[in-house]
Amino acid sequence: MTRPPVLATARRHPQLAAGLAIVVLVVAFGPVGSLFVDTDLARVGSAPSDRTPSVEHLLGTDAAGRDLLAVMVAGTPLTLRIGFVAGAVGLGIGIVLGFMAGYFGGLVDTLIKGAADVLLTIPGLLFLVVLATSLRTAVTVDMMALVVASLAWMLPTRTIRAQVLSMRERGYVQVARFSGMSDLEIIAREMLPNLLPYLAASFVSAVGAAVLASVGLEALGLGPQNEPTLGMTIYWALYYTSLLRGIWWWWAPPMIMIVLIFVGLFLISMGLDRIANPRLWRAS
Amino acid sequence: MKPAVNGRTVLRVEGLRVHYHTARGPVRAVEGVDFELGAGERLGLVGESGSGKSTMAMAIMGLIRPPGRIEGGRIKLGDLELLTLSTEDMRRVRFARISLIPQGVMNSLNPVMRVGAQIADTIQAHQERPTREELAERVRSLLTLVELEAATARMYPHELSGGMKQRVGMAIAVALRPEVIIADEPTSALDVVVQKRVMDTLFRVQQELDAALILVGHDMGLMAQCVDRIGVMYAGRLVELGPVQRLFDEPLHPYTRMLVTSLPSLERKGVFRGIPGLPPSLLNPPAGCAFHPRCPEVMDRCVSETPRLESVVEAGSAREASASDRRAACHLHSGDRS
Amino acid sequence: MNAPLLEARSASQVFGGGLFDRRRIVAVQEATLLLPDDQPVIVAIAGESGSGKTTLARLLLGMLAPTGGSVRFRGTELRQLDRRTRVTFRRQVQAIFQDPFEVFNPFYRVDHTLTVPVAKFYPELSRAQRWQRIEEGLQAVGLRPEETLGRYPHELSGGQRQRIMVTRALLADPRVIVADEPVSMVDASLRATILETLFRIHRDRGISLVYITHDLTTAYQLSHTILIMYRGAVVEMGDVERVIKTPRHPYTQLLVRSIPLPDPKRRWGEVPDADRREDEGLPISAPTAAGESDTPADDVTQTEASPGADSGCVFASRCPHVMPRCREQRPSLVLTDPGRAAACYLYEEAAVLSQEQVAQLSHGGG
Numbered sequence: 010m011t012r013p014p015v016l017a018t019a020r021r022h023p024q025l026a027a028g029l030a031i032v033v034l035v036v037a038f039g040p041v042g043s044l045f046v047d048t049d050l051a052r053v054g055s056a057p058s059d060r061t062p063s064v065e066h067l068l069g070t071d072a073a074g075r076d077l078l079a080v081m082v083a084g085t086p087l088t089l090r091i092g093f094v095a096g097a098v099g100l101g102i103g104i105v106l107g108f109m110a111g112y113f114g115g116l117v118d119t120l121i122k123g124a125a126d127v128l129l130t131i132p133g134l135l136f137l138v139v140l141a142t143s144l145r146t147a148v149t150v151d152m153m154a155l156v157v158a159s160l161a162w163m164l165p166t167r168t169i170r171a172q173v174l175s176m177r178e179r180g181y182v183q184v185a186r187f188s189g190m191s192d193l194e195i196i197a198r199e200m201l202p203n204l205l206p207y208l209a210a211s212f213v214s215a216v217g218a219a220v221l222a223s224v225g226l227e228a229l230g231l232g233p234q235n236e237p238t239l240g241m242t243i244y245w246a247l248y249y250t251s252l253l254r255g256i257w258w259w260w261a262p263p264m265i266m267i268v269l270i271f272v273g274l275f276l277i278s279m280g281l282d283r284i285a286n287p288r289l290w291r292a293s
Numbered sequence: 294m295k296p297a298v299n300g301r302t303v304l305r306v307e308g309l310r311v312h313y314h315t316a317r318g319p320v321r322a323v324e325g326v327d328f329e330l331g332a333g334e335r336l337g338l339v340g341e342s343g344s345g346k347s348t349m350a351m352a353i354m355g356l357i358r359p360p361g362r363i364e365g366g367r368i369k370l371g372d373l374e375l376l377t378l379s380t381e382d383m384r385r386v387r388f389a390r391i392s393l394i395p396q397g398v399m400n401s402l403n404p405v406m407r408v409g410a411q412i413a414d415t416i417q418a419h420q421e422r423p424t425r426e427e428l429a430e431r432v433r434s435l436l437t438l439v440e441l442e443a444a445t446a447r448m449y450p451h452e453l454s455g456g457m458k459q460r461v462g463m464a465i466a467v468a469l470r471p472e473v474i475i476a477d478e479p480t481s482a483l484d485v486v487v488q489k490r491v492m493d494t495l496f497r498v499q500q501e502l503d504a505a506l507i508l509v510g511h512d513m514g515l516m517a518q519c520v521d522r523i524g525v526m527y528a529g530r531l532v533e534l535g536p537v538q539r540l541f542d543e544p545l546h547p548y549t550r551m552l553v554t555s556l557p558s559l560e561r562k563g564v565f566r567g568i569p570g571l572p573p574s575l576l577n578p579p580a581g582c583a584f585h586p587r588c589p590e591v592m593d594r595c596v597s598e599t600p601r602l603e604s605v606v607e608a609g610s611a612r613e614a615s616a617s618d619r620r621a622a623c624h625l626h627s628g629d630r631s
Numbered sequence: 632m633n634a635p636l637l638e639a640r641s642a643s644q645v646f647g648g649g650l651f652d653r654r655r656i657v658a659v660q661e662a663t664l665l666l667p668d669d670q671p672v673i674v675a676i677a678g679e680s681g682s683g684k685t686t687l688a689r690l691l692l693g694m695l696a697p698t699g700g701s702v703r704f705r706g707t708e709l710r711q712l713d714r715r716t717r718v719t720f721r722r723q724v725q726a727i728f729q730d731p732f733e734v735f736n737p738f739y740r741v742d743h744t745l746t747v748p749v750a751k752f753y754p755e756l757s758r759a760q761r762w763q764r765i766e767e768g769l770q771a772v773g774l775r776p777e778e779t780l781g782r783y784p785h786e787l788s789g790g791q792r793q794r795i796m797v798t799r800a801l802l803a804d805p806r807v808i809v810a811d812e813p814v815s816m817v818d819a820s821l822r823a824t825i826l827e828t829l830f831r832i833h834r835d836r837g838i839s840l841v842y843i844t845h846d847l848t849t850a851y852q853l854s855h856t857i858l859i860m861y862r863g864a865v866v867e868m869g870d871v872e873r874v875i876k877t878p879r880h881p882y883t884q885l886l887v888r889s890i891p892l893p894d895p896k897r898r899w900g901e902v903p904d905a906d907r908r909e910d911e912g913l914p915i916s917a918p919t920a921a922g923e924s925d926t927p928a929d930d931v932t933q934t935e936a937s938p939g940a941d942s943g944c945v946f947a948s949r950c951p952h953v954m955p956r957c958r959e960q961r962p963s964l965v966l967t968d969p970g971r972a973a974a975c976y977l978y979e980e981a982a983v984l985s986q987e988q989v990a991q992l993s994h995g996g997g
Binding site: 179180181183184185186187188189190199202203 | 694718721722725726728730733734735736737738739744747748751752796799800803
C-alpha cells in the first residue's frame with residue numbers, strides 16, 4: 010500500500026508540517042470550540058465568579074464572572090485576527106513600497122527608504138502606546154490590527170527592497186525588457202513569482218510580530234477593553250492579581266496559547282526557510 | 294614538453310566508477326575508467342561538461358561526498374591502494390603525495406586571511422611543526438617557486454589579480470611537494486595572455502618538483518600546447534587515450550575527430566563544424582556506446598554493445614597491440630586486437 | 632542615404648569620479664562604431680576582461696547612457712528617442728547574453744521566454760499562429776520543439792538554452808543582434824553550431840551582428856571587421872583578416888601570440904607564420920625577453936586593471952616598444968594600411984583618421 014502523498018511530504022519537511030499542524034489547531038480551536046462551549050459565557054457576569062475548575066466550568070471562572078474556557082474559545086480567534094490582519098496589511102504596504110523603492114531607485118527610493126529607516130528607529134511599543142492612548146473612541150479589534158500594522162510595514166519594505174535590488178540585475182529581467190515588457194509587467198510577472206517563498210516567510214514573521222505587539226499593548230490595558238482577546242485576558246488576570254493568588258487557570262491558558270502560536274509560526278518559518286535554502290540544511 | 298622520464302608509473306587507475314545517487318536515480322558520472330600516469334609526465338583529461346573529468350579528479354583525491362559514491366575500481370599511487378585507505382590515512386596522502394588545484398581556486402581562497410597564512414595553513418595542517426622562521430622561509434620559497442614576490446604573503450586575496458590568485462592556489466597545492474599534481478581547469482577564468490604565463494609557471498613548478506601532472510580541461514587548444522598524452526572523456530568513459538601529436542593528426546574515435554574538427558582555426562573563415570545532437574544524459578545514458586546517437590559512423594553493434602578501451606595498432610606500425618600507446622573505445626577499431 | 636542603423640560616436644563611459652566616489656574608472660574611452668542601414672555586417676569587439684567590450688555593448692543596447700559622446704539609433708540619440716521610436720529600437724536591436732542560465736526566469740518553463748515576445752510583437756496573431764511562429768523559430772536554430780518546449784531551464788543543456796535565446800532574439804524580427812560572449816559558457820562541441828546559426832541568420836535574413844568576445848579565433852571565423860579593446864580604448868580595428876594575421880598594435884600582437892593553437896607542432900608564443908612577413912618595412916615585435924616579461928608585475932593587479940589611465944597610451948606600462956611620448960598623450964587611430972587602423976606612435980607617419988573615417992572603417996565601408 011502506498012503512503013498517501015501528504016504523509017510523504019510531511020516526513021520530508023518535519024518543521025513545516027509540525028508548524029502548520031499547530032497553527033491549524035490553534036485556528037480551529039475557536040470555531041470548533043464554539044460548538045461545544047457557549048461563548049456567551051465569556052461575557053462579564055454570565056457565571057458565578059471566582060470558581061475553581063470544575064465539571065461545569067472546565068477552566069473555572071474569573072473575578073468578573075466569565076467562564077474562562079469560553080473566554081479562550083472566544084478570544085483566540087480575535088487575537089489571531091489581529092495578528093493576521095496586521096501582518097497582511099504590513100506586508101501589503103511593504104510589498105508596494107519595497108518594489109517601488111527597489112525597482113525605480115532614485116528619489117522614490119530615497120524617500121521610501123528614508124521614511125522606513127526613520128520609523129524603524131522609533132521604539133515600537135512606545136509609539137504604539139502613544140497611538141493607542143491618543144485614540145478617543147473605544148478600541149475595537151480591527152482598530153487594534155491597524156494600530157499594530159502601522160509599525161509592521163517598515164521591515165518588510167526594507168527587506169523586499171533589498172531582494173528587488175538584487176533581482177533587478179538578473180539576466181531574465183534584462184531580457185524581459187528586450188522582449189517588450191513594461192516596468193510594471195516585469196515587477197508583476199518576472200520578479201514577484203520568484204519572491205513568493207520569501208514573501209510567505211515574511212508574512213509569517215509579520216504575523217508573529219503583530220501578535221506580540223498586540224499582546225504587549227493589551228497586557229498594558231491599551232487594547233479593546235470589551236473583547237476577550239488573549240492579551241486582554243492576561244491584563245485582567247494581572248489586574249486581579251491572579252499570579253499572587255495562584256489562580257493559574259486564569260493566566261496560564263492564554264500564555265500557553267500565545268506560546269503555541271509562536272512556536273507554530275516559528276516552525277513554519279523554519280520549514281519555509283528550509284525549502285528556500287535546501288543546501289543550508291543538508292546534514293554534513 | 295618532455296616525454297615520460299623513466300617509464301615508471303606513479304598513478305594507476307583501474308575500472309573506476311563513481312555514481313551520484315539522486316532522487317531520480319543514479320547519475321553515472323564515471324563509468325569504468327582505466328589509465329596510468331608516468332613519472333614526470335603530463336597527461337591531459339579533456340571532455341565537455343558532464344564528461345566526468347572533474348568527478349574523476351575528485352575521486353582520485355578521495356573527495357567524493359554523498360550523494361556521490363565510488364562504486365568500484367582501484368586507484369594505485371605507487372604501491373598504495375588509495376580506495377582502501379581510512380579517512381585519516383587519505384588525508385595524510387592528500388597534498389603530501391597527491392595534490393589538487395581545484396577549479397575556481399581563485400574564488401576558494403579565504404577572503405579574510407592573508408595568502409601567506411593560507412599557504413602556511415596547509416603545511417601546518419599536515420602535522421608538521423616547523424618553527425616560525427622555518428614556516429616563513431618555506432612560504433617565501435613557495436611564493437618564489439610560483440613566481441610571486443615574497444611581499445605577496447602579506448596580501449589579501451582581493452588585492453591580487455586573477456593570475457596571481459591562481460598562483461597562490463598552486464603554491465598551496467604544492468606546499469608539501471607532492472608527486473602528482475592534478476590541475477582542474479586552472480586557467481578557465483583567466484585571459485589568454487595571463488593563461489599562458491600561468492601555465493608556464495605551472496610547468497616550471499612541475500619540473501622543479503619532478504612531479505607528474507594531470508591537466509583536466511575542455512580546451513583542446515590548451516591541451517595541444519601543454520600535455521604529452523591526452524585522454525578524451527565522454528559520458529563518464531575514456532573514449533581515447535594517446536600521445537598528443539598522434540591524437541591530433543589522426544584521431545581514432547569519431548568523437549575525438551569531430552572535436553578536433555569543430556575547433557575554430559585561423560586557417561579558414563566562415564567554416565563551422567559543430568557536433569550535432571545533444572550531450573548524453575548521465576541519468577539515462579544511451580545503450581551501447583554513449584556516443585552512438587551522434588556518431589556519423591554508427592554501426593549496428595554500437596547500439597547494443599558498449600566498446601571497451603583497447604589498444605589499437607595503427608596501420609603500418611610494427612608494434613604489437615600490447616606495446617601500442619594508443620587506445621580507443623570504439624567498434625571501428627575493436628577488431629584490431631591481435 | 633539613410634541614417635546609420637546604430638552607431639557610437641566617441642562614446643565614453645566613466646564610472647565614479649563624482650563627489651562621493653573618488654576612484655574614476657574609464658570603462659570606455661571614445662569608441663566609435665557604425666552599423667549601416669543598407670547592408671548587414673558582422674563586427675567583432677574583442678578584448679579581455681576589463682577591456683570595456685561589455686560596457687560598449689551595453690552602450691549600444693541602450694542599457695547605459697554614455698557619459699561622453701553619443702550613441703544613436705537611426706540618427707537620433709538614444710536618450711532623445713520618442714516613445715514610438717524607442718519601442719522600435721527595443722525591437723530592432725536585440726541581444727544575446729553570455730550566461731545561458733541566468734537569462735531564464737527559473738519560475739517559468741522556457742516557453743515563457745518565447746511566448747512573451749511573440750505576444751508583445753505580434754498581438755494580432757491568434758494563439759495557434761503564435762505557436763507556429765515559435766515552433767518555426769526553434770526549428771530554424773536546429774532545435775526540436777517537442778524536446779524543448781514545456782521544459783524548465785535546468786532540464787536543458789547550455790547549448791539548447793543559448794539557442795532558445797537566439798530564437799527569442801529572432802522572434803522580434805531584429806535588424807541587429809548584439810551577442811555578448813554567446814558561446815563562452817557553452818561546451819566546445821556546441822559552440823560551432825551556435826556560431827553557425829548566427830552566421831546563417833546574418834546571411835539569410837540580413838541581420839547585422841555585433842559579436843563580443845575574448846576569443847580571437849571565433850572572432851576571425853565569424854566577422855568582417857574587428858575592434859580590439861584594451862582598458863577601455865580601441866587600440867586596433869579594421870578588416871579582421873589584416874588585424875589577426877598581421878597585427879600592428881603591440882597589444883594585438885601579444886594577444887595573437889598567446890592563443891594556444893590546437894596544433895602541437897606550433898609552439899605556443901612563437902610569432903605566427905603570417906607575421907614573419909616584413910611587409911611595408913614596419914617593425915614586427917618578436918617575443919623578446921623584455922617584451923614577454925614573465926614577472927607578475929606584468930600581470931596587473933585588480934586595481935590597476937580597472938581601465939583608463941587618463942593620460943597616455945593604455946598599453947604604455949606593458950609595451951615593449953614604449954617611448955616617452957606614449958606616457959604623455961593617447962595616440963589617435965591612424966590608417967596603417969588600407970582597411971585597418973591602430974592607435975600607436977610606432978606608426979606616426981600614417982594618416983590620422985577623423986571620427987567619420989573611423990566609423991566607416993569599423994564596418995568595412997569607406
